[in-house]
Amino acid sequence: MISKKMKQAVQDSSVIRAMFEEGKKRKELYGAENVFDFSLGNPNTPPPKEINRIISDILQNEDPTFVHGYMNNAGYEDVREAIAASINRKFGTAYGARNILMTTGAAGGLNVILKTLLDPEDEVIAFAPYFVEYRSYTENYEGRLVVVPPNTADFQPDLKKFGELITSRTKAVIVNSPNNPTGVVYSEDTIKKMAEILRKAQKEFGTSIYLISDEPYRELVYDGVVAPYIPLYYENTIVAYSYSKSLSLPGERIGYLVIPDEAADYEDVVNGAVIANRILGYVNAPSLMQRVVAQCLDMEADVEGYNRNREALYNGLVEAGYECVKPQGAFYLFVKSPLESDKDFCELAKKYNLLLVPGSAFACPGYVRIAYCVSYDTVVASLPRFKELMDEIRSKA
Amino acid sequence: MISKKMKQAVQDSSVIRAMFEEGKKRKELYGAENVFDFSLGNPNTPPPKEINRIISDILQNEDPTFVHGYMNNAGYEDVREAIAASINRKFGTAYGARNILMTTGAAGGLNVILKTLLDPEDEVIAFAPYFVEYRSYTENYEGRLVVVPPNTADFQPDLKKFGELITSRTKAVIVNSPNNPTGVVYSEDTIKKMAEILRKAQKEFGTSIYLISDEPYRELVYDGVVAPYIPLYYENTIVAYSYSKSLSLPGERIGYLVIPDEAADYEDVVNGAVIANRILGYVNAPSLMQRVVAQCLDMEADVEGYNRNREALYNGLVEAGYECVKPQGAFYLFVKSPLESDKDFCELAKKYNLLLVPGSAFACPGYVRIAYCVSYDTVVASLPRFKELMDEIRSKA
Numbered sequence: 073m074i075s076k077k078m079k080q081a082v083q084d085s086s087v088i089r090a091m092f093e094e095g096k097k098r099k100e101l102y103g104a105e106n107v108f109d110f111s112l113g114n115p116n117t118p119p120p121k122e123i124n125r126i127i128s129d130i131l132q133n134e135d136p137t138f139v140h141g142y143m144n145n146a147g148y149e150d151v152r153e154a155i156a157a158s159i160n161r162k163f164g165t166a167y168g169a170r171n172i173l174m175t176t177g178a179a180g181g182l183n184v185i186l187k188t189l190l191d192p193e194d195e196v197i198a199f200a201p202y203f204v205e206y207r208s209y210t211e212n213y214e215g216r217l218v219v220v221p222p223n224t225a226d227f228q229p230d231l232k233k234f235g236e237l238i239t240s241r242t243k244a245v246i247v248n249s250p251n252n253p254t255g256v257v258y259s260e261d262t263i264k265k266m267a268e269i270l271r272k273a274q275k276e277f278g279t280s281i282y283l284i285s286d287e288p289y290r291e292l293v294y295d296g297v298v299a300p301y302i303p304l305y306y307e308n309t310i311v312a313y314s315y316s317k318s319l320s321l322p323g324e325r326i327g328y329l330v331i332p333d334e335a336a337d338y339e340d341v342v343n344g345a346v347i348a349n350r351i352l353g354y355v356n357a358p359s360l361m362q363r364v365v366a367q368c369l370d371m372e373a374d375v376e377g378y379n380r381n382r383e384a385l386y387n388g389l390v391e392a393g394y395e396c397v398k399p400q401g402a403f404y405l406f407v408k409s410p411l412e413s414d415k416d417f418c419e420l421a422k423k424y425n426l427l428l429v430p431g432s433a434f435a436c437p438g439y440v441r442i443a444y445c446v447s448y449d450t451v452v453a454s455l456p457r458f459k460e461l462m463d464e465i466r467s468k469a
Numbered sequence: 470m471i472s473k474k475m476k477q478a479v480q481d482s483s484v485i486r487a488m489f490e491e492g493k494k495r496k497e498l499y500g501a502e503n504v505f506d507f508s509l510g511n512p513n514t515p516p517p518k519e520i521n522r523i524i525s526d527i528l529q530n531e532d533p534t535f536v537h538g539y540m541n542n543a544g545y546e547d548v549r550e551a552i553a554a555s556i557n558r559k560f561g562t563a564y565g566a567r568n569i570l571m572t573t574g575a576a577g578g579l580n581v582i583l584k585t586l587l588d589p590e591d592e593v594i595a596f597a598p599y600f601v602e603y604r605s606y607t608e609n610y611e612g613r614l615v616v617v618p619p620n621t622a623d624f625q626p627d628l629k630k631f632g633e634l635i636t637s638r639t640k641a642v643i644v645n646s647p648n649n650p651t652g653v654v655y656s657e658d659t660i661k662k663m664a665e666i667l668r669k670a671q672k673e674f675g676t677s678i679y680l681i682s683d684e685p686y687r688e689l690v691y692d693g694v695v696a697p698y699i700p701l702y703y704e705n706t707i708v709a710y711s712y713s714k715s716l717s718l719p720g721e722r723i724g725y726l727v728i729p730d731e732a733a734d735y736e737d738v739v740n741g742a743v744i745a746n747r748i749l750g751y752v753n754a755p756s757l758m759q760r761v762v763a764q765c766l767d768m769e770a771d772v773e774g775y776n777r778n779r780e781a782l783y784n785g786l787v788e789a790g791y792e793c794v795k796p797q798g799a800f801y802l803f804v805k806s807p808l809e810s811d812k813d814f815c816e817l818a819k820k821y822n823l824l825l826v827p828g829s830a831f832a833c834p835g836y837v838r839i840a841y842c843v844s845y846d847t848v849v850a851s852l853p854r855f856k857e858l859m860d861e862i863r864s865k866a
Contacts, residue, residue: 073677073734075588075610078741085744114539123537124528131521140520140718142511176573176722176751183750187609191472208748212584213472214611280470321537323756325573337470344475347482351605353580354573358755359720 081208095427102425108454110442111427113252113403115320117374117445123319126367130360139360145350147174147328147357151366155328158369163301171332173345174357177325178288178314180349182209185284185310185329186244187352188344190215194243199229201406201436203252203286215243222436227254227397227406228262235269240277245270249299250289253434253441254406255382255399257293260300267306280308280336288314288327289402291372294379297400307334310341315365317403318373326361378403381444381451388455392462403445406431410465414440420465424457478605492824499822505851507839508824510649510800512717514771514842520716523764527757536757542747544571544725544754548763552725555766560698568729570742571754574722575685575711577746579606582681582707582726583641584749585741587612591640596626598803598833600649600683612640619833624653624794624803632666637674642667646696647686650831650838651803652779652796654690657697664703677705677733685711685724686799688769691776694797704731707738712762714800715770723758775800778841778848785852789859800842803828807862811837817862821854 074082091111099107130139146152152169159167175181186196192214198206200222210217218237223230229247247266249258258266270281285302290313293299303309314327331342349356356362385405386398395408411417414430414437421428421440431439444451471479488508496504527536543549549566556564572578583593589611595603597619607614615634620627626644644663646655655663667678682699687710690696700706711724728739746753753759782802783795792805808814811827811834818825818837828836841848 074585074737074741075591077588078585078745079737081744081748082737082740085740112539116534118532118534119537124533127528128525131524135515136521137513137515137717140516140720142509142719179750179752181750188471188475191474194472205748209750212749320534322539323537323753325752325755340471340476340479343479343482344471347478348475351478351602352609352749353576353578353606354751355576355722356720358722358758360757361755 091427094422098422098425105453107425107427108450108457109427110444110446110454111429113443113445114322115317115445116447117320117377119320120368120371122371123321123364123368126364127360130363134363139363141359143356143359145356146346147172148359148362151362154366154369159330163304165303165332167330167332170342171330173329173331173342173349174362175312175327175329175349176354176357177316177327178286178312179205179209180325180354180357181312181314181327181329182246182284182286183212183352184345184348184354185312186210186213186215187348188341189243189282191243193241195239195241197234197237197242197245199234199247201227201253201431201434201439202246203248204433206246218242219435224436224439227251227256228258229266231262231265231269234266235273238269238273238281240279242273242279242281244282244284246284246286247302248286250292250399250401252289252402253404253429253431254397255402255404256397257297257299257401263300263302263305270306270308282335283309285309285311287311288317291318292375292378292403293401294375294382295400299401303330303332307332308336310335315368319365319368319371320373321361324358324361326357326365328357377448378445380448381446384448384451384455385442385444389458392455392459393466394458394462403443405442405444406439407442409438409440410462412438414438421461424461426454426457426461488824491819495819495822504822504824505847505854506824507841507843507851508826510840510842511719512714512842513844514717514774516717517765517768519768520761520765523761524757527760531760536760538756540753540756542753543743544569545756545759548759549725551763551766556727560701562700562729564727564729567739568727570726570728570739570746571759572709572724572726572746573751573754574713574724575683575709576602576606577722577751577754578709578711578724578726579643579681579683580609580749581742581745581751582709583607583610583612584745585738586640586679588640590638592636592638594631594634594639594642596631596644598624598650598828598831598836599643600645601830603643615639616832621833621836624648624651625655625659626663628659628662628666631663632670635666635670635678637676639670639676639678641679641681643681643683644699645683647689647796647798649686649799650801650826650828651794652799652801653794654694654696654798660697660699660702667703667705679732680706682706682708684708685714688715689772689775689800690798691772691779692797696798700727700729704729705733707732712765716762716765716768717770718758721755721758723754723762725754774845775842777845778843781845781848781852782839782841786855789852789856790863791855791859800840802839802841803836804839806835806837807859809835811835818858821858823851823854823858
C-alpha cells in the first residue's frame with residue numbers, strides 16, 4: 073500500500089491523465105495538425121541557437137571531471153557570481169554569490185525554500201488563480217495553503233482580503249507575476265501596497281513574513297511593460313527564478329533562488345536552503361546546465377513570437393465574442409467561460425479539438441486557461457474553431 | 470525564523486562545514502598536492518571520452534525543442550525502453566518502459582519512492598553503517614528510521630537483529646550494496662536469507678514490505694565479484710540507480726527507479742511515484758542527460774583504476790598496522806580507528822594532512838571512511854603519512 077496522501081493524489085490526478093490521454097488519442101485520430109492543444113505550458117519556441125554552440129564550447133574547453141562533477145550544494149561559485157552581477161546590472165542590487173543558490177528549476181527552488189521555512193501548520197498565502205502545484209509544495213512540508221479569492225475585474229490581487237487573511241502563523245506569501253494562468257503583470261502600485269500590508273503585519277504579530285516571488289515569466293512581457301523587481305520594494309523577498317521559459321529549457325531543470333542580505337535571518341535561511349537542497353535529494357542543480365546559463369545571461373526569449381500569438385488569439389477570441397482581460401505577460405490567456413461551468417465548457421471545446429484547462433484547476437472556476445506557447449499556425453487555424461464553438465453555445469442559449 | 474527542524478540541521482551541519490573549510494585552508498597553506506583529501510565520494514575518474522561526442526551528436530541530430538523540453542514526468546519513453554532492455558539483457562528480467570522512472574540521481578529516486586510509500590510514523594529499516602542521508606530522506610516524509618546495528622566482523626548485515634526489528638509499521642528496508650561506507654558487497658546468501666525473513670514478516674503482519682536497493686556502485690566491483698540483482702530474489706524490490714559513479718556524472722543528477730510488475734500494488738506505486746517526482750519539484754530528470762545515458766548503456770566505469778587504488782591503499786594500510794575488511798566494491802575503505810574515538814583519530818590525522826570521515830557519521834563509531842576515488846599518485850603519496858600517523862599513535866600507547 074502506498075501512503076494515504078499519495079493514494080488520494082493518484083485518484084485526483086486520473087482526471088488530468090485522462091485529458092492528456094484523450095489529447096493523444098485525438099491527435100492519432102484526426103492528425104496532430106487538426107488538434108489544437110492549448111493545455112500545456114511547454115514552450116514551442118526552440119532555445120536560442122547559441123545554446124548548442126555554448127554547450128560544445130564548454131565540453132571542448134573545460135575539464136569534464138569539473139563540468140560533470142559535484143560542486144558545493146549551492147552551485148558553482150563562478151556561476152552564482154555571474155548571475156548576481158547580471159541581476160545587479162539590471163536592477164541596481166548589490167548581490168554576490170552568497171545571495172544565489174542554484175536550483176533544479178523554480179519548482180526545485182520553491183520546494184527548497186518552503187522546506188527551509190515551514191514548521192507544521194505554518195500558513196502560506198497564495199492569490200487565486202494560482203499555479204496548482206503551490207498547494208502540493210506547501211503540503212509537502214506540512215504547511216497550510218491559505219487562498220486569497222480571485223479579483224476577476226482585472227486579476228490584480230485582492231489586497232483587502234489579503235490583509236484580512238494574514239495571521240500570526242503566516243510564514244510566507246507566494247506571488248507569481250507575470251502570472252500563470254492569467255498572464256497579468258502585478259503593477260508597481262500593487263507591489264507597494266502589498267509591501268506595506270506585510271510590514272504592518274510583521275509589526276503587529278512580531279513575526280517575519282517572507283514574500284516568495286516565483287518568476288519564471290519575468291522576461292515574457294509585452295507592450296513595454298516591466299514586471300517590478302520585488303526585492304526592491306520589500307526586504308523579506310526571496311526570488312525563485314527558472315530558465316525554463318526564458319531560454320526554452322524546461323526539461324533541463326535549471327534555475328536559482330535569490331536570498332538577499334536584507335532578508336530576516338539571512339544566515340539561517342541561506343544555510344538552511346543549502347541543506348534543504350541536499351537532503352531533498354536535488355543535491356545540486358544539474359552541473360553542465362549551470363555552466364551553460366552563466367553564458368546566456370544577456371540572451372532574450374522570443375518575446376516577439378509570443379506577442380504575435382497573443383495579439384492574434386486575443387483579437388480573434390474577442391471578435392468571436394469571448395471575454396478576456398488582455399494579458400501583458402507570460403503566454404497564457406484566461407478567458408471567461410461562456411458556460412457557467414468551466415469544466416462543461418472544456419468538455420464541449422473538445423468536440424472542436426480545442427484542448428483547454430478549466431480555471432477550477434487554478435482555484436478560479438468560471439474561467440479557462442489557454443496556453444499560447446504553440447506555433448502561430450496553430451493559433452490562426454484554431455480561431456475558426458473557437459468561433460464555431462461560441463456559435464454553438466449561443467444557438468443553444 | 471526558519472523551521473525548527475532545519476535550524477537543528479544547520480547547527481548539526483556546521484561540524485561538516487568546518488571540516489570542509491579546514492580542508493580548503495590546508496590546501497591553500499600546504500599546496501593541494503600535499504593535502505590528502507579522502508573525505509568526498511566525488512569520482513576523480515573523468516567520464517568516458519565518448520560522452521562528449523554523444524552529447525554533440527544529440528545536439529546536432531535531434532530537435533532542440535525536444536531535447537531540452539518537457540516530457541512525461543516519468544521520462545522519455547524511448548530512454549526508459551532502452552534502459553529496460555539493457556537490464557533485461559543483463560539479468561534476464563522482462564521489464565518495459567512501464568517499469569522505469571527516470572530520476573534526478575539516486576537521491577532523487579529515493580526521495581520519490583519514500584514520498585510515495587510513507588505514512589507518518591511508518592518505519593524504514595537501514596543497516597549500519599549506512600549512508601547518512603537515509604535518515605533525512607526518511608524523516609522528510611515523517612517516517613522513522615530504524616537502524617540495525619553493525620556487524621563489524623565482515624560488515625554483512627546482522628540478519629538476526631534485522632528480523633527482530635521488523636514490526637507491523639515496517640514499510641521499507643534500504644540496502645546499499647556495494648556499500649558506502651564499507652565497500653562490502655552483500656552476498657547471495659545474505660540476500661536470500663533477507664528475502665526469506667521479509668516474506669515471513671509480510672505473512673505474519675499481513676503487510677507489504679518494500680526492499681529499496683540503492684545501487685549507485687553496482688558496476689564498481691573487484692575480484693570477479695558480482696553484486697546479486699535483488700529483484701531476482703525478492704519480488705517487492707524497488708531499485709534506485711544512478712549514473713553518478715558508473716559514468717562519473719555526479720553533478721548531472723541522472724538516475725532511475727525500477728518498479729517491477731511483481732511489486733505489491735504496482736499500479737499505485739508507479740502512478741504515485743510519477744506524481745511524487747512532479748510535486749517534489751523534480752518535475753522530470755534532466756532531459757539532455759536522459760538522452761545521453763540511453764546511449765551509454767554498455768559503457769563501463771574505470772574499474773581498473775579504482776582497483777589499483779584499492780590494492781595500493783589496502784596493502785599499504787595493513788602493512789602500516791591498520792585493520793580493515795578488504796572491500797570488494799565501491800571506492801571506500803572502512804578502517805578500524807586505532808584510537809578509541811574515531812573523531813579523535815580524524816582530528817589527529819589532519820596533522821598529517823589526511824582528511825578522513827569518522828564512522829560515527831555512518832552510525833558506526835570506532836571506524837573511519839577513506840574514499841579512494843582520488844588519483845593513484847595521491848594514494849601512493851599518502852601511504853608514508855598514514856604510517857607516520859600510526860607510528861605516533863603507537864609511540865604514545
